[in-house]
Amino acid sequence: MDRAERADLVLVVDDNPVNLGVISKALTDANIDVAVATDGEMALSVVSRDEPDLVLLDVMMPRLDGFETCRRLKADPATAGVPVIFMTARSEASAMVEGFEAGAVDYVTKPFHGGELIARVRTQLSLRRVTRALLDRNARLEETLRERASAEVEREELTRELVRRTEELRQANDRLTLELAERERAEAARADLQEQIIAAQRERLKELSTPLIPITDSIVIMPLIGTMDAVRIERATETALKGVSERGASFVILDVTGARGLDVDAAHRLIRAGDGLRLLGAQAVITGIGPEMARAFVDLDISLGTMVTAGALQEGIAYAMRAQGRRSHRLGLQ
Structure with a gap:
């Protein structure tokens, strides 16, 4: 299925089967697709096969804990953009700070409150969709700019060729031919100025846009x-x-x-x-x-x-x- 057509996918990582079951049911009841992993290494493997829209990541796990798993996700350019919410029973500030430094966008404390968990998940999924939409829009804009730049180069080359031939005609013909060539160059300059004005106005309109x-x-x-x-x-x-x-x-x-x-x-x-x-x-x-x-x-x-x-x-x-x-x-x- 195309990425744009599928439902939101949340990867839940926890070594406790009971927690996996509770969280998976809450997300499924909220019409959110769920994938599960029981440790950090398995989570990295799942993400490499099918990138989720959000990772709910337990902190305390054997071998590869949540902090290190998050760091590895953020270190890989292919998965660095996936938001991570930590799940932890630790409430001390140092644990929260370490989580944010590792790259997390939010955290929830155990035991879970179902409504709060779903609200935080929906918020990050909404931000993920907005971010993807902006990235797609920027990519399309960059492609448009590249096409325009290529067309501009071709236009400039054609203009230079026209000027060269016009100059040859100017040297070979009389005053009337010279006047016609000058008029052509003046028209080209006016058209170029109009293009610059239109481009400046477009840039200004983009700056003045204020989406809510x-x-x-x-x-x-x-x-x-x-x-x-x-x-x-x-x-x-x-x-x-x-x-x-x-x-x-x-x-x-x-x-x-x-x-x-x-x-x-x-x-x-x-x-x-x-x-x-x-x-x-x-x-x-x-x-x-x-x-x-x-x-x-x-x-x-x-x-x-x-x-x-x-x-x-x-x-x-x-x-x-x-x-x-x-x-x-x-x-x-x-």
Whole structure:
């Protein structure tokens, strides 16, 4: 079956048959395909034959433990992109840190809570699908760019040949022939300029695109990529406010990992965007602030106010999910 047509596949790795049975049943009941392995070496063998969309990996296993299994998966370019969620009864911070350093995207503690496990699995599967879609889109874009570059080379070669022959005709013919050749070159230059303008406009439109990606019913992500000017922030604000209003989302994660060029006006508009979302009952969470943007906020003496910040996108998603869980719990108690 083609990869794009099959259901999500989760590989569960645990040396405890009881755990394998419980987790496999929970995933199967959630309409998720399951593969199993009882140790790290078997897991690596399964992944090499049929790459899963997610690996649920037990930490404590004989011979090859979960941490080393994860490191080997991440060291292989063919499997480095497969997300890993650790399963462990260890709750100390050092174990969690070691898991994240090994390359895991999340962890769940034993004994399992079925609803939490499925929610975390669905979140990572959703992110995996989004990531694959972006990679496919980038691959198609690169292929288009290569084709355009090849066509541009051919066009330039033809243009040079035309100029050469025109020059030969200019030397052989009278003033009228010269004027016609000059007109042809002027037309070619105008067409080239139009191509450059159109290409620049296309690039600008791509930067101005502000997709709103749903993670859950209450959490959406808006990646901001490219120049962070006032026009871009204004468009992003309109999209975010409209999306929250239509979806009833409680958290909007503004990921600025790929953003650049923050100025005073854009920074203030970003803060106002957070205030507008708060008026609609949604919490704005900013992720991916790098050193350059952090210095920009400090140099501009701008406070993010009520907006929450997180280092990486995964941390922002985790925060939103925890906060949503607490909110749901409070509403349930009431």
